[in-house]
Amino acid sequence: MAKNLLIVESPAKAKTIEGYLGKDFTVKSSYGHIRDLVKSEDAIDIANNFNQKYEVPADKKQVVSELKKLAKEAEMVWLASDEDREGEAISWHLFETLGLKDASTKRIVFHEITKPAILKAIDTPRKIDYNLVNAQQARRVLDRLVGFELSPVLWKKVKPSLSAGRVQSVAVRLIVDREREINKFKSEAAFKIVAVFGKGKEAFKAELPERFAKQEDAEQFLNDCIGANFDIRSLETKPAKRSPAAPFTTSTLQQEASRKLGYSVARTMQVAQRLYESGNITYMRTDSVNLSETALDAAQKEIVSAYGDKYHQLRKYKTKNASAQEAHEAIRPTYFSNHTIDGESAEKRLYELIWKRAIASQMSEAQFEKTTAKISISTRKEELTANGEVMKFDGFLKVYLESNDEEDDTQQDGENAMLPPLTRGQRLALQEMSATERFSRPPARYTEASLVKKLEELGIGRPSTYAPTISTIQNRGYVVKEEREGKIRNFRVLTLKGDAIVKENKTENTGAERGKLFPTDIGAVVNDFLVQYFKDIVDFNFTACVEKQFDEIAQGLKEWTAMLHDFYNPFHKEVQSTIETADKATGERELGIHPENGKKVSVRIGRYGPFVQVGDSATEENKEEKPLYASLRTGQSIETISLEEALELFKLPKAVGEYEGKVMKVAIGRFGPYISHNGAFVSLPKEIDPLDVTEEQAIELINAKRKKDAEKLIKTFDEDPEVRVLNGRWGPYIEFGKLNVKIPKDKDPLTLTYEECKALADATPKDSKKGRFGKAAQTKAVTKKAPAKKKAAAKKK
DNA sequence: CAGTGAGCGAGCTTCCGCTTGACTT
Numbered sequence: 084m085a086k087n088l089l090i091v092e093s094p095a096k097a098k099t100i101e102g103y104l105g106k107d108f109t110v111k112s113s114y115g116h117i118r119d120l121v122k123s124e125d126a127i128d129i130a131n132n133f134n135q136k137y138e139v140p141a142d143k144k145q146v147v148s149e150l151k152k153l154a155k156e157a158e159m160v161w162l163a164s165d166e167d168r169e170g171e172a173i174s175w176h177l178f179e180t181l182g183l184k185d186a187s188t189k190r191i192v193f194h195e196i197t198k199p200a201i202l203k204a205i206d207t208p209r210k211i212d213y214n215l216v217n218a219q220q221a222r223r224v225l226d227r228l229v230g231f232e233l234s235p236v237l238w239k240k241v242k243p244s245l246s247a248g249r250v251q252s253v254a255v256r257l258i259v260d261r262e263r264e265i266n267k268f269k270s271e272a273a274f275k276i277v278a279v280f281g282k283g284k285e286a287f288k289a290e291l292p293e294r295f296a297k298q299e300d301a302e303q304f305l306n307d308c309i310g311a312n313f314d315i316r317s318l319e320t321k322p323a324k325r326s327p328a329a330p331f332t333t334s335t336l337q338q339e340a341s342r343k344l345g346y347s348v349a350r351t352m353q354v355a356q357r358l359y360e361s362g363n364i365t366y367m368r369t370d371s372v373n374l375s376e377t378a379l380d381a382a383q384k385e386i387v388s389a390y391g392d393k394y395h396q397l398r399k400y401k402t403k404n405a406s407a408q409e410a411h412e413a414i415r416p417t418y419f420s421n422h423t424i425d426g427e428s429a430e431k432r433l434y435e436l437i438w439k440r441a442i443a444s445q446m447s448e449a450q451f452e453k454t455t456a457k458i459s460i461s462t463r464k465e466e467l468t469a470n471g472e473v474m475k476f477d478g479f480l481k482v483y484l485e486s487n488d489e490e491d492d493t494q495q496d497g498e499n500a501m502l503p504p505l506t507r508g509q510r511l512a513l514q515e516m517s518a519t520e521r522f523s524r525p526p527a528r529y530t531e532a533s534l535v536k537k538l539e540e541l542g543i544g545r546p547s548t549y550a551p552t553i554s555t556i557q558n559r560g561y562v563v564k565e566e567r568e569g570k571i572r573n574f575r576v577l578t579l580k581g582d583a584i585v586k587e588n589k590t591e592n593t594g595a596e597r598g599k600l601f602p603t604d605i606g607a608v609v610n611d612f613l614v615q616y617f618k619d620i621v622d623f624n625f626t627a628c629v630e631k632q633f634d635e636i637a638q639g640l641k642e643w644t645a646m647l648h649d650f651y652n653p654f655h656k657e658v659q660s661t662i663e664t665a666d667k668a669t670g671e672r673e674l675g676i677h678p679e680n681g682k683k684v685s686v687r688i689g690r691y692g693p694f695v696q697v698g699d700s701a702t703e704e705n706k707e708e709k710p711l712y713a714s715l716r717t718g719q720s721i722e723t724i725s726l727e728e729a730l731e732l733f734k735l736p737k738a739v740g741e742y743e744g745k746v747m748k749v750a751i752g753r754f755g756p757y758i759s760h761n762g763a764f765v766s767l768p769k770e771i772d773p774l775d776v777t778e779e780q781a782i783e784l785i786n787a788k789r790k791k792d793a794e795k796l797i798k799t800f801d802e803d804p805e806v807r808v809l810n811g812r813w814g815p816y817i818e819f820g821k822l823n824v825k826i827p828k829d830k831d832p833l834t835l836t837y838e839e840c841k842a843l844a845d846a847t848p849k850d851s852k853k854g855r856f857g858k859a860a861q862t863k864a865v866t867k868k869a870p871a872k873k874k875a876a877a878k879k880k
Numbered sequence: 881c882a883g884t885g886a887g888c889g890a891g892c893t894t895c896c897g898c899t900t901g902a903c904t905t
Contacts, residue, residue, distance in 0.1 A: 093899065094900075112900090114898085114901090116897070117898095119897090164898090168897095169897055170898085219897090222897085223897080227894095227896080230895020231894060232894095234894035234895075235893085238892095238893070243891095243893060244892075246893080246895075248894080248895045249896075251896090545897065547898060547899080548896065551896090551897090552896090690887090691886090691887075736885095750885065764885065816881075816882080
């Protein structure tokens with residue numbers, strides 16, 4: 084039996100370290116935190132100095148009991164959780180929960196998983212730093228207080244099941260604010276002048292730095308250029324260089340994987356986790372750009388052997404982020420000599436990205452020669468500018484070029500392309516000149532990854548929570564990640580060729596979005612409510628401000644309960660006064676007056692989502708005249724819908740006639756326009772306008788659908804008309820009421836009996852639509868329910 | 881895959897961080 088038990092946070096780490104330490108050490112993992120505040124309201128005793136009630140969650144019981152057993156047997160227990168606030172708290176929780184003794188417990192820390200680093204840590208043990216632990220408790224308690232006091236306010240004033248918190252509410256705010264900036268944005272048009280000089284290989288582009296707001300001015304400019312002389316007035320060549328980016332942190336990895344590989348932040352983290360577990364990369368949840376000495380050596384060796392001496396440049400990066408805790412290294416390959424790895428394609432691609440970025444970070448800068456030519460025009464005082472760039476030495480660009488968020492449209496106009504050899508005073512032959520109408524662009528919507536970047540800049544959230552936060556705000560329905568179609572926009576192009584100017588009208592698609600984050604109506608209403616009543620909490624600086632205080636606690640300069648008192652007392656007062664005084668938040672907006680009946684038209688969110696109301700709500704005196712309601716469609720928002728669009732919603736559902744004594748109705752559902760008739764539904768083909776469907780058309784569509792259905796029907800049963808065997812596109816299946824069950828290949832659908840159908844249906848899980856973590860969440864919800872019910876019962880008494 | 885396209889009603893929901901599981905589409 085080993086004399087020493089060493090506990091780290093991650094099992095993969097434990098395995099590596101065990102290899103370094105030999106048989107005197109057993110190395111185990113705590114799998115992160117082993118205790119948390121109890122779920123119930125009495126988790127924090129505010130009157131009693133915020134005394135906390137912790138419990139070991141069900142899924143951690145086994146780990147804890149195993150660690151307890153091993154700790155009892157060991158002579159010395161080494162607490163080796165990460166060196167940051169949370170890590171220190173994990174050590175403390177371990178100390179408390181495992182019942183450790185001071186004399187036989189040592190606390191050690193290291194920032195990199197290398198043998199010398201671990202051995203050095205073991206040589207320099209310390210005690211648990213209770214200041215740091217207190218800082219973590221303050222963080223934990225504050226988050227619980229904010230989350231569990233604010234959320235119930237939303238249940239009362241907006242809608243049940245909503246949530247608010249220090250991190251998620253600011254994330255939503257960023258998206259709501261951005262959307263409003265975009266809605267408010269007025270695009271301005273201006274004409275951009277681009278000239279092409281020379282022919283064939285010698286051709287190059289030059290641009291006018293100024294733009295013309297008016298078409299007449301642009302046209303005048305082109306006109307003046309007819310027959311003008313174009314001379315190179317000045318020619319300047321300057322060396323330029325570009326340096327590599329720092330190796331990846333969690334946030335920069337998420338951004339690059341999103342831009343270069345199109346991965347969501349959750350996907351990036353899943354793949355990175357697998358790379359970590361297979362020993363290919365270092366830990367993937369980190370805010371540090373630091374590389375260990377061993378890593379720097381290994382990178383150097385690899386660069387020198389693969390590319391040569393002059394490609395290597397030792398670089399040490401420092402984080403710019405004040406809130407970084409730097410308990411780990413940057414994300415890098417474990418072995419730089421592996422340029423690529425075995426595995427799934429996603430793993431390979433992400434690994435290569437990580438390898439390239441880390442290698443490039445230790446490479447020399449790329450060198451360029453930038454040439455700027457100014458071209459005078461004999462008939463105008465303005466000058467055209469041509470830029471050229473020649474790479475003199477590729478340096479780090481041999482392996483890696485960082486991408487950026489702004490897709491810019493100047494690139495395609497040949498900026499920084501190569502210029503032919505030019506001399507000062509040289510006369511140029513104009514091939515063509517164009518004036519193209521360009522529009523200023525609104526600020527970009529956030530992607531998941533650019534939101535993470537922003538949150539990191541604001542110091543909000545941690546590497547381990549970026550991906551979950553993004554999921555939370557989507558799961559709560561505050562934000563949707565969507566594709567939206569753009570609008571067709573006209574723009575004008577004037578082209579001068581020879582002596583003539585040709586005017587053209589062209590169209591482009593603008594504002595189309597893919598994978599961008601949009602606020603929902605509920606997201607906007609919740610945000611506005613929080614901004615109105617809890618301005619301080621959703622302030623972008625709130626986290627930075629409390630972080631500063633946590634740091635003071637960690638340094639022993641501040642008492643953690645005093646800090647919490649200072650925060651909680653005014654906060655709790657605001658919560659209470661809001662519950663008492665605030666009206667229900669519905670985001671109501673008046674759109675105007677109905678042009679035909681003069682009634683008020685308004686929009687707001689209700690229990691089932693956003694809707695339009697025509698006429699005032701029923702009152703005691705006025706019970707007869709009930710208002711009319713209509714739900715908004717996907718993509719519409721109570722913030723931007725117009726009166727006309729709102730009234731359109733009342734034109735459907737609409738009866739289009741009768742068939743077989745039953746009414747046929749046209750309506751728009753979640754999957755588009757449809758006709759309903761006697762409990763059956765038929766989708767409308769795209770080319771038919773739902774407002775113009777005729778009785779004949781509807782009957783035709785219903786009959787066509789019936790014919791199609793009849794072709795699919797294999798058999799029915801006398802026992803139960805609800806059960807049918809059908810032929811689907813993916814083969815035969817059984818329709819069992821609302822449940823569809825695939826028929827296994829070894830069964831013949833024609834000879835299937837009713838009993839067999841029933842057996843198949845029973846064997847199919849009823850709720851199998853949940854995703855990867857769905858079921859785990861479900862079982863948790865079930866276990867949660869029991870004590871919650873007790874609490875509710877107790878309340879009633 | 882095909883199906884879906886409501887609703888009047890009890891009791892539930894919720895935070896942020898640290899870590900990996902088990903689970904089928």
